[in-house]
Every structure is written in C-alpha cells, then in structure tokens.
Amino acid sequence: MDPNDYRYTKDHEWIAIEDGRGRVGITDYAQKQLGDVVYLELPAIGKTFEKGQVFGTIESVKAVSELYCPMSGEVIEVNTALVERPEQVNADAFKSWMIVLRLSNPADTNRLLTVEEYSQLIK
Amino acid sequence: MEQTAVSELKRTPLHARHLAHGARMVPFGGWEMPVEYTGIVDEHLAVRTRAGLFDVSHMGQIEIAGDRALDAVQQIWSNDASRLKIGQAQYSALTTPTGCFVDDLLVYRMGPAHFLCVVNAGNIEKDYAWIAEQVTPFGDVAAINSSARYALLAIQGPQAQPILQSLTGIDLSTLRYYWFAHGEVAGIRAMVSRTGYTGEDGFEIFVPPQAADRLWSAILEAGHPSGLVPVGLGARDTLRLEAAMRLYGNDIDETTTILEADLEWIIGWQKPAFTGREALAAQKARGVGRKLVGLEMLDRAIARHGYDVMDGGEPVGVVTSGTQTPFLKKAIALAYVRADRTPVGTLLDIGVRGRLARAQVVPLPFYKRSKR
Incomplete structure (x- = not known):
C-alpha cells in the first residue's frame, strides 16, 4: 500500500486501511510545516480512541501539535522505534507510522479524504 | 497564534x-x-x-545625542553608560519606575555625547516614545528613531x-x-x-x-x-x-524586574539615580520573591512558554521559554520560580498537558562556548 491508497484527515494525518486495521501517521505536508521533529508522545497498547480524539502529541523544536485519530479503534501496535528517533518523521513521513488501530468500523471512512481531495486541500 | x-x-x-x-x-x-x-x-x-x-534588520535603532546626552541616558536605563568608552557597547535595560523592562537593549557609545541603541523590533515605537519623553527634561538632548537608516x-x-x-x-x-x-x-x-x-x-x-x-x-x-x-x-x-539570553516578551517584560530576571549585573548601583532605582533597591533589600532560573528536563518532555512549575502539587512558578536544544540535545527551559525553590539541584515538576514531568534547576547559561 502506498500514499496514493491512504486516506487523509483535514488535520494532516494519514491512515492506511487493510484487513480491518489502520496504520496512522502524519503527512509530508504536516512534517514540513512542523519543521524538525524532536519529540513524539504515543498512547499505550490497548487504549481505544474515537474518531477525532487526540491520540498523541508531536513536537518540533518550535511548536507542539496534537495528533488526531482518523478512525475509531483500539491501539494494537505502537512504533516505539519512532518515539526513540522522532526525526525520522522528517525523513519520510509516509513510512513513519505511529500506531496501528484495530478499527471498530473499518467501513466508516466518511469525512476522510482521498489522496486527490487531500492534495487539493494543501494546494 | x-x-x-x-x-x-x-x-x-x-x-x-x-x-x-x-x-x-x-x-x-x-x-x-x-x-x-x-x-x-x-x-x-x-x-x-x-x-x-x-x-x-528588523531590530530598531534609536539615537540619543546632544550636550546632555550622557546625563539623560544615565537616567533612563539601568546600566552605567559613563563606563563606556567611545567604540564600546553594553547590554542594558530601559526601565520603568518599578524596575521592570520597557525593553532590553544594546547601547553603543558613538561619541562623547552620542549613543546608539539597538532595540527589539516589536518595541521600536514604544521605546522611541518613552525615550523621547524621558529625555526632554534634560534640555539639550534629542532622540531620533533612525531604524530606517540601517540594515x-x-x-x-x-x-x-x-x-x-x-x-x-x-x-x-x-x-x-x-x-x-x-x-x-x-x-x-x-x-x-x-x-x-x-x-x-x-x-x-x-x-x-x-x-x-x-x-x-x-x-x-x-x-x-x-x-x-x-x-x-x-x-x-x-x-x-x-546561551540563556533573555527574550523580551517571553522572559522579561514590563511586569518582571531586573533582579527577578537575574540580571543584576546590568544595574549600575553606583549611579545616584535612574528610573526604577528606588524600587530595585527596595526589592534587593527585602529579597526577590521569584527569580528566573534554568531548568533541565529529567523526564522525557519539553517544557514550553506558559507551562506551570509545580512542587509537591503546589504551583511555584511558570516557564517563560523552553525547547529541545539541537546542540546540547536536552530539553531546557527558563522559568520564574519562587525564590525558595531556586537553588541549583532543586527538583521540580512541570505541568505538561495534564501530567507532571520532572525537571531540575541547573546553572545558567546552559551552553558556554570554550574560549580559544
């Protein structure tokens, strides 16, 4: 699956949906806006989030931003390697997944943007 | 924002x-x-x-000149400009009557009776109005906002x-x-x-x-x-x-005194009078209630401007600047902290998004270049 198949939020998160699971990260546009990422705070495995809830925090040298959950679900994986090396987000935002959710409703993709819609948004 | x-x-x-x-x-x-x-x-x-x-180039320049320029500048800012030789500069504070900062500035002595001030971009108009008013009683002295003349x-x-x-x-x-x-x-x-x-x-x-x-x-x-x-x-x-240099609007402003900002070295106590001197002398005599200190985060978290400093669940201060520093690779901060919690080594907590993260008072500056 590549970024063309991901879905996007207006808050600049991406989600890769496969087999009822969703891998979540932030977009390349978002990492550019943030600048050098130095800190990442992610939830514990087992936590559940509703769509739109804050699941973590990302900080650049300059700013603090909240991470919003694109879809509802339970956290089943956390990218602890990324927490150790958060600057990877700047190197490749689309490979820098943060959490994997077991989606409570994998079909509920309304309000998520396609890659074309998202490209329009950040134009 | x-x-x-x-x-x-x-x-x-x-x-x-x-x-x-x-x-x-x-x-x-x-x-x-x-x-x-x-x-x-x-x-x-x-x-x-x-x-x-x-x-x-956004920084402002204000020049003060005239026969009584030295008398005038000695009154309006904290540091002792009489110690400046021509060709020498000093860091100083344009003071309020309460000993706080109208602005912090660099003062250049261009001639015996000619001073150039470099002031913060956001304060140019305020400083100029303040200086022009303060120097008027001295008679033969003029202040000019010459910001547009310099890059x-x-x-x-x-x-x-x-x-x-x-x-x-x-x-x-x-x-x-x-x-x-x-x-x-x-x-x-x-x-x-x-x-x-x-x-x-x-x-x-x-x-x-x-x-x-x-x-x-x-x-x-x-x-x-x-x-x-x-x-x-x-x-x-x-x-x-x-380098622990204060930033106007974050670490110092019209509500923080020079002593609280831990910048006593820019107070020319030997000067008989300057705006704010009485207030500062009184504060020095009774001791400051709070002081700007350096903090280093011990827990993984970054303290930011406006975050609370806590001790045993009790608020004891506020962060004024904070970041993850690229060179030292640590999260550091400046914060005003209640005076009894300012000794180096004191353990404190920073309120970071609803939880507490451990920090420690450290000596300033965080970074000092090695002299070659």
Whole structure:
C-alpha cells in the first residue's frame, strides 16, 4: 500500500486501511510545516480512541501539535522505534507510522479524504 | 497564534533574498521574517560548529545625542553608560519606575555625547516614545528613531572571524567582545561590532539598507567554503536560549524586574539615580520573591512558554521559554520560580498537558562556548 491508497484527515494525518486495521501517521505536508521533529508522545497498547480524539502529541523544536485519530479503534501496535528517533518523521513521513488501530468500523471512512481531495486541500 | 495580515507586515531589504533561498516566512514583531531556511537543527548546528548569517534588520535603532546626552541616558536605563568608552557597547535595560523592562537593549557609545541603541523590533515605537519623553527634561538632548537608516546583519560562529576578515580591512583580531569599529566590509561603509545573540563568537554589521543585498551576497560567497549558511529566527531563538539570553516578551517584560530576571549585573548601583532605582533597591533589600532560573528536563518532555512549575502539587512558578536544544540535545527551559525553590539541584515538576514531568534547576547559561 502506498500514499496514493491512504486516506487523509483535514488535520494532516494519514491512515492506511487493510484487513480491518489502520496504520496512522502524519503527512509530508504536516512534517514540513512542523519543521524538525524532536519529540513524539504515543498512547499505550490497548487504549481505544474515537474518531477525532487526540491520540498523541508531536513536537518540533518550535511548536507542539496534537495528533488526531482518523478512525475509531483500539491501539494494537505502537512504533516505539519512532518515539526513540522522532526525526525520522522528517525523513519520510509516509513510512513513519505511529500506531496501528484495530478499527471498530473499518467501513466508516466518511469525512476522510482521498489522496486527490487531500492534495487539493494543501494546494 | 497571533496572525497579522501579511500586507501590514514590514519587510527588510533582504526579503527577496529570503524567498529566493526558500525560507519559510512568518510574522514576527510586525515584520515578515525568515523562521528557517533548511531547518532549525541544521542552522543551529552550523552556528555552533561553523558559521551562520542572520538578517536582523528588523531590530530598531534609536539615537540619543546632544550636550546632555550622557546625563539623560544615565537616567533612563539601568546600566552605567559613563563606563563606556567611545567604540564600546553594553547590554542594558530601559526601565520603568518599578524596575521592570520597557525593553532590553544594546547601547553603543558613538561619541562623547552620542549613543546608539539597538532595540527589539516589536518595541521600536514604544521605546522611541518613552525615550523621547524621558529625555526632554534634560534640555539639550534629542532622540531620533533612525531604524530606517540601517540594515543589520549578524555573522556568528567559530568561523565568523576568518570569513568576515576576508572582506574587511578592520583588524578583527584586535576588536574585543562588545567593542565596535567603523570601516569597509566588501567595499561598503559599515559599523562592525563584536556582539550577538547566539552565545557564539561573532559580529553584527550595520550598513545602509540599499547595501544590505550586496553585503549578504558577499558574506554568503566568502563563507561558503567554510560551511556558512543563512540562519532564521527559529535557530536564533534556540541558540539564544542555550546561551540563556533573555527574550523580551517571553522572559522579561514590563511586569518582571531586573533582579527577578537575574540580571543584576546590568544595574549600575553606583549611579545616584535612574528610573526604577528606588524600587530595585527596595526589592534587593527585602529579597526577590521569584527569580528566573534554568531548568533541565529529567523526564522525557519539553517544557514550553506558559507551562506551570509545580512542587509537591503546589504551583511555584511558570516557564517563560523552553525547547529541545539541537546542540546540547536536552530539553531546557527558563522559568520564574519562587525564590525558595531556586537553588541549583532543586527538583521540580512541570505541568505538561495534564501530567507532571520532572525537571531540575541547573546553572545558567546552559551552553558556554570554550574560549580559544
């Protein structure tokens, strides 16, 4: 699956949906806006989030931003390697997944943007 | 975030250059300024290890001159200007009657009765009005806002001296810290001072605005082999914070006294009178209730401006500046803390998004360059 198949939020998160699971990260546009990422705070495995809830925090040298959950679900994986090396987000935002959710409703993709819609948004 | 409509923002003479370099531009103190070119971390490290070039033309210049200029300036700011030789500069505070900061500034003694102040961009009009009013009773003295007459570039870093020396006949090896000289740089009439806001060795260069572009290009070209890069306000902020230099509007303002800001060294106590002297003397006699200290985070978290400082669940202060520093690779902060909690080594907590993160009071500055 590549970024063309991901879905996007207006808050600049991406989600890769496969087999009822969703891998979540932030977009390349978002990492550019943030600048050098130095800190990442992610939830514990087992936590559940509703769509739109804050699941973590990302900080650049300059700013603090909240991470919003694109879809509802339970956290089943956390990218602890990324927490150790958060600057990877700047190197490749689309490979820098943060959490994997077991989606409570994998079909509920309304309000998520396609890659074309998202490209329009950040134009 | 405060956003001013881009059309109202002032631009420095180097605006087109910044855009050509691909800088990300942001509003700052009423100006549209470059916050970063390639990235804050890269630019910060370039200044610590090689050299960086800054456009700080947004800074203001106010000149005070006339027979009674020395008497007037001795009254309006805290440091003792009588100790300045011609060609020497000092850090000072324009004081309120309560001993707080109208602004912090660099004062250059241009002549026996001629002083040039470099003030913060966002305070130019306020400072000018304040100074003009304060000096009037002295009679033969005038204040002029000459901000539009200068562009100001800063070259900072261990390679700053050799790079700049290749462009000027001024002997930089004999120009001491906080002294300045007049001469030509890249064929442009300039005033060069050994000052800066990075904690690194370096120079600030005053030139006419119409020459700024030529000087910028000349320094970039001369510095290129040594790894000099343009540096934005983002890295300027992280560099000054490592060096524990106060930022007006964050760490100091019209509600914080010089003593609370732990800057007693810029108070000229030997002066019989200056605005705010009584208030400061009284505060010194009874002791400050709070003081600006350095904090280093022990837990993984970054303290930011406005976060609470706690001790045993009780609020004891507030963070004024904080970041993850690119060079020291630690999360550091400046904070006003209740006086009894300021000794180095004191353990405190910072309220970070609803939880507490451990921090420790450390000596300032966080970073001090090694003298060569």
